[in-house]
Amino acid sequence: MSNTLQAGALPPTRTPTLSADTLLSVRNLQTHFFSREGAVKAVDGVSFDIKPGEILGIAGESGCGKSVTSQSIMRILPKNGKIVGGEILFNHANQTIDLATTEPEGRLMRAIRGKEIAMIFQEPMTAFSPVYTIGNQIIETIRIHQPVSKGEAREQAIEMLHRVGMPNPGRNIDQYTFNLSGGMRQRAMVALALSCRPKLLIADEPTTAVDVTIQAQILKLLREIQADLGMAIIMITHDLGVIAELTERVMIMYLGKEVEYGTVADLFHRPQHPYTRGLLASIPKMEPGRVAINPIEGSVPSPYAMPAGCKFHPRCPDFIAGVCERHDPPLTEIAPGHQVSCYLYGGWEVQP
Amino acid sequence: MSATMANDSANNSANNGAMAKRAIISVRNLVKHFPIEAGFLRRQVGVVKAVDGVSFDLNERETLALVGESGCGKTTTSRCVIQALKPTAGQVLFQMDGAPAVDLTQLGKKELKAARRNIRMIYQDPYSSLNPRMNLLQIIGEPLVINRAVKGRSELQDRVAELLRMVRLDPSAMNRYPHAFSGGQRQRIAIARALALSPKVVIADEAVSALDVSVQAQILNLLKELQRELGLTYLFVAHNLAVVKYEADRVAVMYAGKIVEIAETEALYLQPMHPYTEALISAAPNPDPDTKNRPRITLSGDVADVGNLPSGCAFHPRCQYAQERCRQETPMLAQVGGADGPARFSACHFAEQLELVGIAARVEEARHG
Numbered sequence: 001m002s003n004t005l006q007a008g009a010l011p012p013t014r015t016p017t018l019s020a021d022t023l024l025s026v027r028n029l030q031t032h033f034f035s036r037e038g039a040v041k042a043v044d045g046v047s048f049d050i051k052p053g054e055i056l057g058i059a060g061e062s063g064c065g066k067s068v069t070s071q072s073i074m075r076i077l078p079k080n081g082k083i084v085g086g087e088i089l090f091n092h093a094n095q096t097i098d099l100a101t102t103e104p105e106g107r108l109m110r111a112i113r114g115k116e117i118a119m120i121f122q123e124p125m126t127a128f129s130p131v132y133t134i135g136n137q138i139i140e141t142i143r144i145h146q147p148v149s150k151g152e153a154r155e156q157a158i159e160m161l162h163r164v165g166m167p168n169p170g171r172n173i174d175q176y177t178f179n180l181s182g183g184m185r186q187r188a189m190v191a192l193a194l195s196c197r198p199k200l201l202i203a204d205e206p207t208t209a210v211d212v213t214i215q216a217q218i219l220k221l222l223r224e225i226q227a228d229l230g231m232a233i234i235m236i237t238h239d240l241g242v243i244a245e246l247t248e249r250v251m252i253m254y255l256g257k258e259v260e261y262g263t264v265a266d267l268f269h270r271p272q273h274p275y276t277r278g279l280l281a282s283i284p285k286m287e288p289g290r291v292a293i294n295p296i297e298g299s300v301p302s303p304y305a306m307p308a309g310c311k312f313h314p315r316c317p318d319f320i321a322g323v324c325e326r327h328d329p330p331l332t333e334i335a336p337g338h339q340v341s342c343y344l345y346g347g348w349e350v351q352p
Numbered sequence: 353m354s355a356t357m358a359n360d361s362a363n364n365s366a367n368n369g370a371m372a373k374r375a376i377i378s379v380r381n382l383v384k385h386f387p388i389e390a391g392f393l394r395r396q397v398g399v400v401k402a403v404d405g406v407s408f409d410l411n412e413r414e415t416l417a418l419v420g421e422s423g424c425g426k427t428t429t430s431r432c433v434i435q436a437l438k439p440t441a442g443q444v445l446f447q448m449d450g451a452p453a454v455d456l457t458q459l460g461k462k463e464l465k466a467a468r469r470n471i472r473m474i475y476q477d478p479y480s481s482l483n484p485r486m487n488l489l490q491i492i493g494e495p496l497v498i499n500r501a502v503k504g505r506s507e508l509q510d511r512v513a514e515l516l517r518m519v520r521l522d523p524s525a526m527n528r529y530p531h532a533f534s535g536g537q538r539q540r541i542a543i544a545r546a547l548a549l550s551p552k553v554v555i556a557d558e559a560v561s562a563l564d565v566s567v568q569a570q571i572l573n574l575l576k577e578l579q580r581e582l583g584l585t586y587l588f589v590a591h592n593l594a595v596v597k598y599e600a601d602r603v604a605v606m607y608a609g610k611i612v613e614i615a616e617t618e619a620l621y622l623q624p625m626h627p628y629t630e631a632l633i634s635a636a637p638n639p640d641p642d643t644k645n646r647p648r649i650t651l652s653g654d655v656a657d658v659g660n661l662p663s664g665c666a667f668h669p670r671c672q673y674a675q676e677r678c679r680q681e682t683p684m685l686a687q688v689g690g691a692d693g694p695a696r697f698s699a700c701h702f703a704e705q706l707e708l709v710g711i712a713a714r715v716e717e718a719r720h721g
Contacts (some may be wrong), residue, residue, distance in 0.1 A: 061564035061565065061566060062564055089456035090635065106716070131418075157700075181654045183563045183654050184654075184656070200513040209556065211399070211421035211422055211591070211655060212421065212593070212632060212635045212636055213421060213589065213631060213632070213635050213651040213655070214654070215635065215637070215648075216634075216637075216648065216650050216651070217650055217651075217652075219637070220648070220650050238563070238564065238565065239637060241594075241637030241638055241639045242637050244637065244638060244639045244640055244641045244643075244644060245637045245638075245644055246640070262642040264644075265641055268639065268641050269638060278566060279565060279566060280639070282565045282566045282569035283565055283569070283571075283594065283639055284594040284595050284597060284599075285594060285597075285638075285639065285640075286593060286597050286621065286633070286636060286638060286711050287711060288618070288621075288622060288711060289618075291598075293569045293573065293575060293598060295566055295567070295568075295569030295570040295571070296524035296566035296569075299534040299535070299536045299537065299564075299566075299567055300534070300564065334417050
């Protein structure tokens with residue numbers, strides 16, 4: 001793909017081989033959107049690995065690129081969005097393939113999407129059609145990916161509906177989405193996503209539109225199903241509470257950049273990037289007594305007027321004049337497994 | 353029932369014993385039913401009991417939160433308070449200092465317009481609540497013009513500039529249109545519009561729910577500062593328990609059209625007296641990985657359907673403590689505990705017997721295994 005060259009990020013090499021203990025490796029991913037107003041760097045050089053069975057959280061505010069990252073992996077970007085650089089490596093049929101250069105509508109991508117990598121959304125109606133029964137749609141998905149008869153597929157679908165805690169799977173399978181309550185639709189969507197036993201489940205804000213008691217049910221379900229089926233999960237959310245409850249490692253994003261990456265304990269107890277610290281100080285906590293909150297100054301800038309240098313510098317309380325507005329800080333490892341992109345932790349002395 | 357409650361809250365001198373609290377709005381047995389119609393003749397086949405006998409006092413200069421899940425009636429209650437919806441029954445008594453109390457439900461159009469100068473609203477979505485074809489001067493100035501609160505254009509501009517400064521926006525932005533502003537800035541504009549007529553009471557309906565966390569924190573702090581500066585009273589409708597804990601002095605928890613518990617914020621979170629409050633507190637995700645493995649109460653099923661309520665206590669099908677009595681007898685909101693502290697009310701037959709778990713126990717348990 002000539003775009004890789006244009007981005008100047010990686011030399012054009014053959015697809016590297018992914019070791020067996022890595023399920024998915026995203027390397028220097030760059031996804032841009034093109035419109036009349038200009039190009040928007042929605043994802044601008046993001047890298048992370050996921051091991052089989054691991055739960056990774058991606059958190060950030062609106063416009064940080066967390067959803068675009070997941071749409072890039074699934075290759076379901078809107079028409080004006082393009083992956084212009086980087087690699088998305090995934091092991092499929094004993095071979096490492098680069099999803100970033102795979103034809104989005106091609107045979108290979110269709111074999112992976114829904115089968116090996118599945119996705120659940122904020123709004124269940126994104127995943128379901130209102131004019132077919134949920135069983136119809138789950139059975140269809142199973143039969144696209146597996147050589148089974150209609151009867152067998154139906155049995156698998158009922159079994160999956162049972163597993164996600166639908167009250168009456170034998171009856172629910174023949175119901176339409178409008179027959180179901182919000183929480184039940186969410187469960188049915190999880191059943192649809194898991195119907196082919198994916199190795200990776202991408203959950204894009206699955207609990208944002210539901211009530212807190214339903215949210216607790218869905219989080220519990222994801223925890224149980226993950227332990228049961230052993231798939232890896234990427235949990236995309238703006239809610240740091242959900243991140244703390246569910247994930248093991250976390251990536252914090254701001255305006256298309258990865259600002260901090262580490263274990264949940266690192267991020268919540270030893271946050272290093274001023275943005276991560278600001279986010280944590282911004283959320284009201286349910287602790288005894290009056291706990292003050294300290295908001296981050298200003299607001300997320302327009303994607304068409306991105307600041308130069310570090311994208312966070314106009315809002316940063318620890319901004320280093322002469323450095324942060326000129327140079328883009330690289331992601332640096334400050335402790336084993338804990339990475340930060342911020343000049344407070346060195347790296348700027350060697351900049352030209 | 354409502355009479356006892358009014359007496360109790362009037363007699364109770366609360367945390368700061370010196371200042372007696374005065375109710376600025378007293379809601380009494382508020383009921384709002386919507387008909388369910390069906391068929392060609394739109395015959396009424398049922399009724400949605402969206403709000404079903406709600407009573408509370410909103411005290412001067414306090415923030416009272418109405419909290420609950422979707423369909424619990426919190427928004428309908430707030431709309432009935434400002435008479436945006438006509439209540440089916442009940443009273444909304446509004447009392448300005450010195451003046452006799454008036455029942456807003458009985459007022460004519462003209463009197464209501466005058467009363468509404470003192471009760472304003474802020475909505476959830478600042479993208480749909482501001483007219484994109486009006487500039488800030490028109491948006492914020494509109495209530496002033498309609499109520500003839502200013503004379504002439506320069507007075508209008510001065511007042512709008514003052515309001516913009518009040519919400520920490522630059523007055524020079526007066527001639528710009530909403531599209532030029534971010535979500536947080538738009539919510540500031542909506543607040544400035546709500547404050548234009550110097551109201552006594554502001555009803556904030558999920559005013560920070562649509563905002564990013566860093567901006568949400570700014571608006572929460574701004575609302576608190578404005579309350580101190582202007583002596584405002586807030587009715588704060590929200591679903592996020594952490595936000596409510598930060599913002600409110602007292603909390604009323606609603607379920608299926610009724611208040612199930614009402615108490616001072618700290619007391620309610622430390623020691624809930626209704627199983628639903630306990631479950632809400634337990635379910636809220638906590639941004640601390642150390643509490644990840646805490647025992648949780650996960651309620652089964654969905655929020656009760658207010659078009660088809662269960663018998664007895666509406667919460668009983670989801671309540672882990674439910675007993676036979678709960679299936680048959682609807683509990684009333686009654687005073688519980690509070691011999692040593694401020695009065696609090698719970699609508700649970702077993703409120704006094706149950707030992708429910710609040711946030712203190714949760715943090716404790718998590719830290720010590």
